[in-house]
Amino acid sequence: MPRIARFKGDPVLEAVRARAASWLLLDEGNPFLVRPKRCTFSAPGHAPESVVLHWQPALMANVRAAIGQVAQRGDAGLKVEPFSGGWWIGLDTLEDEAQKVVTQVRHNQAALRDAPMVVIDLRGNGGGNSRYADIIAELLVGEPRLRAAQPHFPACSGSYWRVSPGVLAALQQNLDQAEASRDGASINFYRPLVTDIKQALAQHRNFSPALPACARHTQAAEQNDLPQVLPPAEMKGRLVLVTDHTCFSSCLIAVDLFRRLGALHVGETTDRSSRYMEVREEVMPSKLRAVSTLQKVAVGAGDFGPYTPEIVFPGVLSNDAALKAWVAGLPAP
Template sequence: MRAAFSVPWFLVFSIAACVPLRLSASEPDWASLTLRDVEAIHADIEANHPGPHNILDPTFNQQEAIAYQRAMAWVEKVSDYSGYFWTLRGYLASFNDDHVNISPTKKAPVLPSRWPGFLTAFDGHGQQVVVTRLDNAPVPLGAALISCDGVPAQILADRNVAAFTTTWSLESSRREVGWRLFTDMDNPFIQRPRRCFFLVDHHSQTVQLRWRRISASEMQKYEFVARQHHVESIGLRVFPDGMRWLSLSGFDGAPGSAEAQALTRAITALKQNRDIILSSSRFVLDLRGNSGGSSDWSRQIAEIIWGRKAVEAVPVTKEIDWRASPGNVDMVSKEWRQLQLSPDTSQDMKTFVSRVVSGMRKALQSGSVYWAESDESQEGKSPSRFFPLVHPTIFLVTDGSCASACLDAVDLWRALGAVQVGRETSADTLYMDERTDLLPSGLIMLRLPMKVYRGRLRGSNIPWEPVYHYDGDMRDTRTIASWIAHLPLSAEARKRP
C-alpha cells in the first residue's frame, strides 16, 4: 500500500556536536554568535537536506552558496539580536521553501514591534490597501498605497517584505504576509518608510508616518484582521439548513497533543455520521487556518468518506527519495518509537514510519545517499480508478495558510472529487518532511526537509486554485456556508431529495 504521508515535525534534535551557548548577563558578541549559527545552518543543509545531491535540482548548491555568502557578509553588520534574527531569516528565505525555516525558542529575546497606526494588505488585484487601523490613524480604511519616499508600492514591498519571506509570487503569500510592510521589527537591512502617498476617494493624500510601539498581542489582533486569518475549533457541526461541516484547522500529528485528540474525536464523529453525510446533497471539509502537520489525518478522513478502495486508486507520486543521513535516520527512528505509544496515530502511519526507518538504515549502511520509497502495492498492477457511484457534493474550503500536509489533503480530496472553494492555497517545493534542529546559540530552531518527491503531480511551488473563488471575508463562517449552499451540485448530488 502506498503511504503518502508527511511525517510530523514535533520532535526536536540538536545538530551533532553543537552545544547551545549560555548567554551571559552582559550583551553577547552578536556577530560571533550569528557567525556560528550561520555556519551551523550551512553544515546542516549539507549533512541532511536532500538538495545537495539532487541531480534533478542542478542549481541548488549554487543558490545555497550565494545565500550563504550573503549571510556571511551581513554577519559583519550584526550588533544585536535583531540583526542576528534577520540575517538568519534572509539566508533561509532565499530557498523559497517554507520547509526551510526558523522559529525562535523561549530563550530568544522578543523583537520589538512598531507600526504607524494602520496596516495594509494586498487585495485580489495586487493593490495594497488599508484594511485595519486605529481610530486616529492618518489614513482611512480602503486607502490605496501609491508610494513611500519616492519608491513605488510594489517595489517597496519587494524590498522590505519579499526579501525575507517565501513564495512571494503567489497571491496567497502576498495576502498572508503583505501586512508586514507597515510593521517595524528592527530589521537593520531595510529602510523604514517615512513619507507615503495614498489614493483616497480618487485624490492623492500625503502621510508623514509616526511610528509607535505596539505589543505582540495587540499586533496579532490587527495582523489577523489584515490576513483574514480564522481558526475554527476542530469538529463536526450541523448548520440550521442541515448541511454538515467538518472544521479541520490543523493536522498536528504529535502524540497526545490537544489538536491530535480533537482530530481523533472528529474522525469518530465522522464515522458515526457517515450514512447521514452520504445521503445528503452537500458536505463541507473546512481547511481554513490549516498550515499542515501529518497527512495521516487527511487519508483517514478520505477512507471514511470515499472508501479505502477509492483512496488506494488515486494516482500517487511515483517515488520519494529520503536523504539517508545519520541525523535523519536518528530523527525518524526516535519518532517511530514515540508513535508506537500513540492511540491517535493510525496503524497505517505506524507501519509506514517503520518501513521508512528500515529503508533509511539499509541505505545508510550501504553508503547510499538516498533511500527510495516506492509504491510497493502498485508493482505489477495496471493503473485503475475506483470511485463510489453515489455521493454528495463535497466542498473543500481553503485559504492562503494551507501548506504542507494541508496541501496533501487538497491533492487527495480533489483527486477523489471534492470541489475546492475559497481562496488560493499556499504552495510547497518537492522537498518535504521536516527535521528540527536547535542551533548552537540555543535561540533558534532550524527546520529542514528530509525527502524529495519524484514525479509529483502537483509541481514545485504550485498552489491549488479554487473552482469557486470567494471574495468576501474568510473569517465569516456563516456567510461562507450560505454561499456554499447556493453553489452548483454534482450530478450525483442533484439526485438527492
C-alpha cells in the first residue's frame, strides 16, 4: 500500500492509506511506479494464493464505480433530526451550506439541550469555516463551557487570513448570507474582517490582520492539553461525535473542540492537517475540475490530528441505519 499511498499524501496516516486502497489495482500512468505482475493473497487459516494479474483498459465510468464500491464513504448530510437515541446533527461540510444546520440547531435548541443524546455527525466533512462548529457548540453546551474548553496558545499566536480578491469574495459571501439570515454573531465576526481585508488589499498587505514579527519564531502549542475541569454543560444529555477518514482542515478543528467539550468520539480515525486552514474550492475554467486552497494560517496552533476515536465503529460507515442503531445502543458512561 505505501507504494501508492505515498503519492496520495502521508502514507503513515490511516486516512491516507484508506483512500489509496481504491487505487491498489488501478494504473494511473504514474511514471514512478511499476505496476505489479502478480499478487499473493493470504487469509487466516488458508494457504497463500498467488494470482497473475492481466491488465486491461477500463472505461472511466467503470473506474469511478469500482472506487466508490471500495471506498463506501458515508455522508452525514446537512440536517438536524430526532433518532432513537436522541437528536442527530448531520454536518458534512463547514462551507457556507453549514449555516442551514446552525439555523436548525438554533430553532431546536431547547429540545437538543433536553435530549438524552446529541450526535454530531461529521462523516464526509472536508473542512470549510470552523466558526460554524463554534456556534453549534455554544448553542448546545453554553458559552461558559465553550470558552473554558478553548486551547491555550503562546503569547505570539492568532489566526491570519491571506489577503487576495478570492478570499475577500468568499468572506463577503459569508457576510451576505449572515445578513440575509439575520445572524448577529456571524455579522459581527465577518463585517470587520471584510472591511480589514479591503483595506489590506489597498495597502498591499499579505495578511489580515497584519502578521506580527514574532510569528516567524513562535513555537506551536501542543494539541493534547485537554482541559481538566469545565463548567457544567447547559445540555442534559450525552454528546457523541462521529468522524471518518475524510475529516480534514477545519473539520479537525471542530473535532478538537468537541473532544475538549467532553464528547465521546466514535467512528474512524481522522486525517491530519497543518496550521493552514479554511478550505475554499474554485472551479477551473474547464468546469471539469475544482482546485482547493487554504485561506488562513494559525500562528502558534500547531497541527491538528489525526484523532483516533475512543470506540471504532465495527461496520461500514455508509450504512446510516446501522450506524444510528449502534450509536443509540452505546453503553452508558
